[in-house]
Amino acid sequence: EKCEPGPCDEAQRLLEKAKEYEEEFEAAMSDDFNTALATSSMFGLAKEINIYYQAVTGREGVVCQEAITEVKRIFKFMTEVIGILEKAWEGNTGANAAEYEEL
Numbered sequence: 540e541k542c543e544p545g546p547c548d549e550a551q552r553l554l555e556k557a558k559e560y561e562e563e564f565e566a567a568m569s570d571d572f573n574t575a576l577a578t579s580s581m582f583g584l585a586k587e588i589n590i591y592y593q594a595v596t597g598r599e600g601v602v603c604q605e606a607i608t609e610v611k612r613i614f615k616f617m618t619e620v621i622g623i624l625e626k627a628w629e630g631n632t633g634a635n636a637a638e639y640e641e642l
Contacts, residue, residue: 547603553591554606557613560584564617574621581617588614 560580567576588610595602618624 547606549591549594550603550606550610553587554610556587557584557610560587561613561616564620568620577617578621581614581621581623584610584614584617 560583563583564577564580567573567580570576615624
């Protein structure tokens with residue numbers, strides 16, 4: 540659903556912050572793989588997500604799904620690049636569990 544002015548304002552602000560952190564993250568990764576700054580950007584976005592969550596929890600109203608979906612995409616991108624929230628071992632890569640543990 541498209542975002543309407545009013546109830547989606549907080550989600551739109553979160554999305555703007557997420558885009559700023561994404562740019563900062565990408566610049567850090569382009570700067571000789573500056574993981575310290577990249578991680579800082581990722582945790583800055585996590586803080587903004589928590590602030591948004593606290594603001595909307597328990598409150599009736601419309602959630603701007605379009606904005607939230609994009610914020611989730613940005614955060615997932617960051618965690619995948621850094622490797623923080625890696626998928627659980629699925630065992631379908633051709634390697635066995637012992638090889639995985641050894642790595």
